[in-house]
Amino acid sequence: MPALSRRTFLHGTGVAIALPLLESHASAAQADAGPLRIFTIHAHLGFYPDTFWPSASGRDYQLSEALKPLEPLKDDFTVIQGMTHPGVKGGHGAANRALTATPTDITKNGISFDQLAAEHVGEHTRFSSIEMGGSVSINRSGVKIPGWGSQTDVYKRLFLAPDEKQLEQTIAGFREGRSVLDAVREQSKVIAKKVSVRDRAKLDEYYSSIRHVERRLEKAEAWAHKPMADVPLKETQVKDVRGSENLKAYTSTWGELARLALLTDSSRVLTWDVGINRNLTKVGFAKTWHGLTHTETDLWGKFDVKLFDEFSKVLQSLKNTDELGASLLDRTMVLFTSPLGNARNHRNNNMPALLAGGPFRHGQHLKFDEKSAPPYPNLFTSMLQAQGIPCEKFATATGTLTGLELKPVLNKRSRN
CATH class of the missing domain: 1.10.287 (Helix Hairpins)
Structure with missing residues (x-):
């Protein structure tokens, strides 16, 4: 009996409902080669270095204060310390080059790594890429791609015909x-x-x-x-929530929209620009996120704990979602990143990097000496190659990232 198409729909009078990915959609070999996604979470202001970076390195390390909420997922992510985008500077202004790694002295910005991936895998999905919230994604012309600004806007574009x-x-x-x-x-x-x-x-x-x-x-x-994908999340359940008013609702709503976009294969390239720019009084802090980074570093660290407590739920929801015997987290590379290594003094070196999920062998803290660390875009190169993108070196990369290895079972899978 021939395998069902991935785009099989149930049709009735005036109704067409997309089926979830079933075992019958493909042969065992095709199922093993399920699509691999890239989900980038960009936090413009980064995280407080003193509470973000673990003290020890290697596989036998203890999570830092900020990352403690991720303890149940410790084997599912890698913390990478010491990397920088060579030649990228400008403090907050470096955000436009966070995903391109194009040196600041080059006037025209380059394509961001997520958009390079979208050029190759976007033909397989309704949306080549999805930019949630704001946007740090840059097209091949060096122009920023507009973000899908609100949660309700994302829901309508994804699921309402x-x-x-x-x-x-x-x-x-x-x-x-x-x-x-x-x-x-x-x-x-x-x-x-x-x-x-x-x-x-x-x-x-x-x-x-x-x-x-x-x-x-x-x-x-x-x-x-x-037909649009059919999902259990109803429009009435989606509300536009500011992170400054309800951090839990803000992250859980964006996180669920991302999970559904991935699960329905609406796109295989997502970016989420975490924009929380107002006073945080309603979530327990009497300043803006930016204000915390300059005057209240202790509170900044505590805010990071709250933030990663919510991020952990997003990752856990991906891990709890099955897709042909693997979890959605296994099939999604999730990168937490920022252009700022330390927002307090606007440093653009030692940028935070936490990579979860995908085909990599995780459970480690890769700690490099800042003076001899590989360029940050080596990480982008590793992710692109894992997805099957023909990219030897992205931007200023020197190759793939040393120490980040593929799992033996997944390292020969087709990515598209």
Whole structure:
């Protein structure tokens, strides 16, 4: 009997419900090669170094105060200390290069590692990538990709199908966009006959950009006809909550939306920009998060404990979700990162890195000497290669990250 398609739907009168990933969707070999995802959690202000970094290194280490809430998941993550983006500086301003690792003296920003992954695996899902909250994701043109700002916005875009009129308007828009691009391309070809060799090279780059947009429009129109995924989370359960008002509700709602996006294979590349910018009085701290980093470092450390207590629940929910005999955490590389090693003095070196899940052999604290540590983008390179992305060295990387090894069972799996 042939295997069911991953995109099989139950159809009824006016109804089409997406099936979850079942054993019957694929052969045993295909099931073993289930999709691998990247989920990046970016905390702009980072974490208080004195309470974030464990004191000992290796596998026999004790978790730090901030990371204590992650104790039940200790074998599922690696803490990596000492790394920096070479040539990236500017304090808070380095956030735009947190995922690109493009040196500050290079005017045009490079593509972020998550978007490089999205270029390769995005064709398999409704959304090439999802940027939750704010955004630190940068496209190939060096432009920041707008984030999906609110929890309700993410829910609607992921799971609420447009009505027939909206669908027709959306598809018409895709077709109009392609028509405009066709006209521009033809005009450009005429111009190419009248310009210099150097200008023709620029036009060739322009054509490539046009084709990239066309492919995205073609994909968008194709997905517009497919039913949205059916999920147990109802619209009435999703409320827009600020982290400064209810940290637990804020993180749990974003975390559940991320889990459902991954579970339904809506995207295999997610970023969550944790934006908590207001006074934290309602969650027990009489300052903003930024204020804590400059004047109340003890309280900053205590805030981090609260934050990782909530992050632990997000990771645990991924671990508790089964997908063909593996957990969703096993199939998702979750990276906690920040451009600031110490927000108190705006240092951009020794940036925090905690990598959970995916195909790696975790349960360790990789501690490098700052003066001789591998570049931070070596970690990005390891993650990209694990997902099957053809990337020898990302940005200023020198290779993959020393000490971060693949699990023997997973190291030969197909990632797409």
